[in-house]
Amino acid sequence: MRRTKEDSEQTREDILNASVRIFSEKGVSQATLDEIAKAANVTRGAIYWHFENKFQIFEALHDRLHQPFVSMILQDLEKDHPEPLQQLRDLWISLLLELDEDEQKKQALTLFVIKSDYSGELAKYKDMHCSSKNESMKLFQRYFEKAKKMGKLPENADPEVLTQAVYCFMKGILFEYLNDQEGFDLKNRAPALINLFFKCFDQ
Amino acid sequence: MRRTKEDSEQTREDILNASVRIFSEKGVSQATLDEIAKAANVTRGAIYWHFENKFQIFEALHDRLHQPFVSMILQDLEKDHPEPLQQLRDLWISLLLELDEDEQKKQALTLFVIKSDYSGELAKYKDMHCSSKNESMKLFQRYFEKAKKMGKLPENADPEVLTQAVYCFMKGILFEYLNDQEGFDLKNRAPALINLFFKCFDQ
DNA sequence: CTACAAACATACACGCATGTATGTATATTG
DNA sequence: CAATATACATACATGCGTGTATGTTTGTAG
Incomplete structure (x- = not known):
């Protein structure tokens, strides 16, 4: 055959x-x-x-799914948006709304956010996961650095802390949604949640 | 013997x-x-x-760890704090700071937040996990309901949405911290992150 | 003091997932 | 058109974790 x-x-x-x-x-x-x-x-x-084995599949999947995400963010960062924070906010909202209707993406994110704890057999891939996480966090940080340079943030604001805050918030939303999709009305709640969070930058 | x-x-x-x-x-x-x-x-x-088996241990652990948490929150809710939002904020900060120094609690939370995905063999315990999650979310919601009754929140604020927001944020912080304890300086970052988030209620 | 049962330790049987070895058909190359 | 390598399918050996059956010791009730 x-x-x-x-x-x-x-x-x-x-x-x-x-x-x-x-x-x-x-x-x-x-x-x-x-x-x-x-x-x-x-x-x-x-x-x-x-x-070679199950974990090579896992690794291949990780590559196949991480890279498009990174290049998508990079593309978004190319645009010279007058309000970087608003841009980031809208990016997240649209990402969440798209996710809600894309079964494939949901499965992929479920796999990498929830179903892989990188312990035991998967421990070797923890570094891989951490470094790609740091890679995407650095990308998000650039939105805040842009905003700060444009005077859209207070002088004492630390882009790294803000990035970590947003990242944690998004991770939490994704986690809760993917864990119980019926119990989390993402379509209606996503804008409200994201908008609420981004209010803490408006002062 | x-x-x-x-x-x-x-x-x-x-x-x-x-x-x-x-x-x-x-x-x-x-x-x-x-x-x-x-x-x-x-x-x-x-x-x-x-x-009986591995999952009965899991169940016993869940009971042993969830109930003290609930009763702790209930006790905190008893206090008639003049600023419920500030109370909730301080509660979370102290919870995170305590966590940073309690290896036992870290292990327990790691187990229930990260290492159990409630799929496959653990699927039967998903309901248990969801209902205890909803139980604690209802408790957190009471802080916001208190605050609203006291006029500390705008009229159109929805306690349920606010609760979900805080819960997601905290889950994200816990997730990121427990996943990479060395890479997350919880002791120094916790107050900054929580304070930042709670700013979005101050308007 | 003697049953009896609690609180384990040990031994065994079973299934299941993995990895590898081997078989096989067919596209491809010279 | 033969020879070979590719792209699998099938068959087999192995180990490992589970569950259970059985053995053993000892506190305890009568």
Whole structure:
């Protein structure tokens, strides 16, 4: 059953897509390669052909999902918005609203925000996760630095602290929403929550 | 090796204490009963005598840790503070600062905030977790309801939204801190972060 | 003082997930 | 058109964690 090169690439994608689903449903450590194989309509043989083990899949998924996010933020930072804080606020609101309607993204975020605790078997990937977290935090910090340079923030405001605050808030929202999607009316609450938070910069 | 009743209760406690450690280090699903047994200086036989299985330990831990938290908040709510928002703010700051120096509490919170994703084997306990979450959120909401009755909040402020906002923020802080304790200088940042957030109510 | 049962420790059987070894069909290359 | 490597599927061996069955000691009730 030798397949062509495109076929092969397709099965690789199938495996990755199935992995996101299974990982986000059961958690990485509870997910089994056989489940993933069945969800991707292949056998474990195919998985072991494309990946060394379960954690290589995890790593591949991380790359596939982190990079688009970073480049999207970078693109947003290119724009010379007159109100960087407002820009960041709107970015987050639209991100949350898009998330609410994108099952794929929800699964991916569920996987990396909730279902992977980077302990035990996943411990080796903690550094990877931390550094990509720091990478995106640095990007968010640039919004605040812009705002400060434009005099939109008080002199004593520390962009690093503000970034950490926003990051924690967003992480909390994502966490609560992804943990109980029925109990969290994101579509209606997201603007209210974000707007409320960004009020603390308006003084 | 029949032990007295107090001995028995002690081993039960030993098992629970060891479980918090192992669970918070490896995650519930990756923790094995043999590890727990060794950490508690007993055998798996002792564990199976006191508990049905791993998840019964988890349940027992949840009870042991949730109830003191609730009663602590209830006690704080008894006080008739003239500024409920300030009271809530100070409560959170002191909770975070205490946490920073209490290894036991850190382990417990790590377990329930990060290491248990309530999927797969833990799915049955999701309801339990959600209802105890809602219970504590209702308690936090009472601070805002108090404040509103006292005219400390604008007429159109929705205590439920405000509660959700604070809860998400705190969850995010806890999550980030527990995930990378070295990278999060909680002792110095906690007051700054909390104070910043509570500013959005001062208008 | 002697049953009996509590409080474990030890031993065993089972299933399940992993990794690897092997088989196989087919695209591709010379 | 043969030879080879690719892209898997299948089969097998292994280990590990769980649950349970059984053994053992000792506090305790009568």
